[in-house]
Amino acid sequence: MKILTRSRRGLAALAAATIAVTGLSQVNAFAATKITLTEEDYFNTPGQLSGLASYTKQFEAAHPGVTVKRQYVPFANLDTKLLTQATGHDLPNLLAVDNPFVSTMISTGQVVPMSGMKGFSTKGYYPAVINEGLSNGKYYSLPVAGANSIALIYNIAMLKAAHVNPPKTWAQLVSAAKALTTPKRYGIALTCEAAEDTTWQWEPFFWSNGGKGTFANVASAPGVQALSLWKQLVTDGSASKACLNWSQTPAASSQFIAGKAAMMVNGPWNFPTLNLNHMYYGKQFGIVPVPVRVPGQHVVVPLGGEDWMISNSAGSAAQQLAFEYIKGMQTPAQELKLAKAFGYLPGKIAVAKTYLKQVGPEWKVYIDQTLYARPRTLGLGVKYPKISQAVWTAIQAALSGSQSVQAALKTAQSQINTILKS
Amino acid sequence: MHLTAWRRRQIAGWLFLTPAIAYILFAFALPIVYNVMLSFEETSPATIGDFTAPFAGLANYRFILNDPTSTAAIVHTFEFTAGSLFGQFVIGFALALLFTVRFPGRTLGRSLVIIPWLIPLFVTGVIFKFLFQLEGGAVNQLLVDVGLARHPIDWLDNPHLALWTLLIANIWLGVPFFTLLLYSALQDVPVEVKEAALMDGAGPWQRLRLVIVPIILPVIEVTFLLGFVFTVKVFDLVIALTGGGPANATQLITTWSYNLSFQQFSFGQGAALNNVLLLLAVICAPLYLLLSRDSLRRSSGAAR
Numbered sequence: 001m002k003i004l005t006r007s008r009r010g011l012a013a014l015a016a017a018t019i020a021v022t023g024l025s026q027v028n029a030f031a032a033t034k035i036t037l038t039e040e041d042y043f044n045t046p047g048q049l050s051g052l053a054s055y056t057k058q059f060e061a062a063h064p065g066v067t068v069k070r071q072y073v074p075f076a077n078l079d080t081k082l083l084t085q086a087t088g089h090d091l092p093n094l095l096a097v098d099n100p101f102v103s104t105m106i107s108t109g110q111v112v113p114m115s116g117m118k119g120f121s122t123k124g125y126y127p128a129v130i131n132e133g134l135s136n137g138k139y140y141s142l143p144v145a146g147a148n149s150i151a152l153i154y155n156i157a158m159l160k161a162a163h164v165n166p167p168k169t170w171a172q173l174v175s176a177a178k179a180l181t182t183p184k185r186y187g188i189a190l191t192c193e194a195a196e197d198t199t200w201q202w203e204p205f206f207w208s209n210g211g212k213g214t215f216a217n218v219a220s221a222p223g224v225q226a227l228s229l230w231k232q233l234v235t236d237g238s239a240s241k242a243c244l245n246w247s248q249t250p251a252a253s254s255q256f257i258a259g260k261a262a263m264m265v266n267g268p269w270n271f272p273t274l275n276l277n278h279m280y281y282g283k284q285f286g287i288v289p290v291p292v293r294v295p296g297q298h299v300v301v302p303l304g305g306e307d308w309m310i311s312n313s314a315g316s317a318a319q320q321l322a323f324e325y326i327k328g329m330q331t332p333a334q335e336l337k338l339a340k341a342f343g344y345l346p347g348k349i350a351v352a353k354t355y356l357k358q359v360g361p362e363w364k365v366y367i368d369q370t371l372y373a374r375p376r377t378l379g380l381g382v383k384y385p386k387i388s389q390a391v392w393t394a395i396q397a398a399l400s401g402s403q404s405v406q407a408a409l410k411t412a413q414s415q416i417n418t419i420l421k422s
Numbered sequence: 423m424h425l426t427a428w429r430r431r432q433i434a435g436w437l438f439l440t441p442a443i444a445y446i447l448f449a450f451a452l453p454i455v456y457n458v459m460l461s462f463e464e465t466s467p468a469t470i471g472d473f474t475a476p477f478a479g480l481a482n483y484r485f486i487l488n489d490p491t492s493t494a495a496i497v498h499t500f501e502f503t504a505g506s507l508f509g510q511f512v513i514g515f516a517l518a519l520l521f522t523v524r525f526p527g528r529t530l531g532r533s534l535v536i537i538p539w540l541i542p543l544f545v546t547g548v549i550f551k552f553l554f555q556l557e558g559g560a561v562n563q564l565l566v567d568v569g570l571a572r573h574p575i576d577w578l579d580n581p582h583l584a585l586w587t588l589l590i591a592n593i594w595l596g597v598p599f600f601t602l603l604l605y606s607a608l609q610d611v612p613v614e615v616k617e618a619a620l621m622d623g624a625g626p627w628q629r630l631r632l633v634i635v636p637i638i639l640p641v642i643e644v645t646f647l648l649g650f651v652f653t654v655k656v657f658d659l660v661i662a663l664t665g666g667g668p669a670n671a672t673q674l675i676t677t678w679s680y681n682l683s684f685q686q687f688s689f690g691q692g693a694a695l696n697n698v699l700l701l702l703a704v705i706c707a708p709l710y711l712l713l714s715r716d717s718l719r720r721s722s723g724a725a726r
Contacts, residue, residue, distance in 0.1 A: 079684065080684045083467065083470055083684070083687070086467075086470050086471055087470050087471065089471055104467045104687060105467075107466065107467040107468045108467045108468065108470050108471060109468060109471065110471055193665055193667065194664065194665035194666050194667030194668065194669075194670075195665055240556065240557060241556060241576055241579045242555060242556035242557055242576075242578075242579055244578070244579040244667060244668045245551065245555075245578050245579060245664065245665075245667070245668075260557075382466065382467055382687060385685055385686050385687065386686045386688075389681070389685065389686060393491075393667075393669055393670055394669075396667050396668040396669040396670075397581075397668075397669035399668075400579060400580060400581050400668040400669055400671075401580075401581075402581040402582075402668070402669050402671070403669070408669075
């Protein structure tokens, strides 16, 4: 009896293996076979983990025999790990990457376009969200939990005590930051460490002021004015020079939370931490768009967030199944659920409107500006990391005083021109 | 099939050697050869899945020579290494000499000295980042409170100062290594020799310079060489402390080649810069063998 069961089980496994090896294009045939989809990402907040896990459970229940095996890789290592895996043609089936890295993954040729897949649609997404994965007319990515961006977060009590209004223009920002500075705190916490988040923080100032998405005019008026603004905040003493070693989160944000800075430019992912520290929207902190140089300029922010991609390391059946996994997250109900769990904005315009009603007014500025947001790599692709490097180096050079604003941007400009020509 | 005894022994010899040869080939030779290959190729994420990429000639090396950050990184690496070795030697030797003297708490002191060694490099970096912070950093707090500085010093935020701050951190890290090796060398200096020098009327400075140092010189040489190898490849510390900034003022060969390879995805350029390190290793390895063989001969000569 025992032997019989064992051999029967063996037969079933053999059959499953045969099916798996030959590969099936019919989705409904998955019920009969066992398939494991591998997945890699860097999500680590409790909300992100539970949001992702509950969706995966739901997906596995709806697709019997399918297991999604997740592997966590720390943020700092994911890009390197994926590239290493690409050298061995061994990428996971599903990868969730930071959006500036999408172009790099596309250029490896080891991810497949989703635009050809059954059930793919670009309808309803914010242009900036869906265009993150656009390359040669094909779409390679869809958002994981929507998107995010940055705005000016201020301490209500400190502004009230200093009799200043939330700044709308650069001139107001400079005077407000000055008025808010005391021996114990700075007016604003900037981020200017040697990393991408420095360029990302500066982009709204540069882009809203007429800066090009390619940074082709970084040494012209839009760039010089935007960097001079930051430089002035530091020379005024309204922003700490220590920002040269501050990340956006948690370094700059903890300055704000600790009351050592009255304002910061930051994103909605800070809400849970702010609330944990008894800071609530409308009571302790308020949010306005990043100030513009002259009234009437549109605020153009870079778009953050992660995107799903599908690798070609498995056959078309597994690819289609991976797409099913991603597609299931794009329904309005799932989008709302995941955006809440992640602290992001939904990627579709209509869903974002519903979201605003459900989650509260602190999201309004972020949702409104997403319509004018810009994906960082659009038109640049794999050139973006090099250009961003040149930009943050110029910002560091100007703020640390090793070069003048003009000289620093001129250096960056000549590097960027070379990169753009290559 | 009759093999001569000699032939059979030779085959057996090769069989015994095979695992070692295979290990050396795959663990050492292959990565080095691959790195050299990469440096002559035009690599990008697009070529990453192929074993070879288009031949680039000397373009990557030309880039390194013309890229101000790369050349600065090479210069920084030499400054950083020279400064570290000097500081580590002076402090390490002083401590080693101190520990040869009997005093209460000597054993405790000797074990305390090893602590920097036991802390992961990255953790050291983060600790130093807190210590040297512009505002609220312990170092600035102390300097201002004691009156040595009027304003907090921008240790990590000043391009002219940041490399020095790194140097301080790295000296702190390397002192245990120098102390331990030099201390054990000092233990081996024969008492009779020291006593003879004393009898001959040599002062403490003369005894150190003319008797002790010449005896332990082989150990000093090897310690310097090993210290050089450890310092020239420092990476974690810089990443944790400054990330190579401000404005690339603290980029070393290691950090900048990592940046080129894995942040800008120019693997060929990163490999070309990294080969400067390879070149140093190629110079250092035979030198080490020569020195250690030399020191063996000298110490065995001394024993005779």
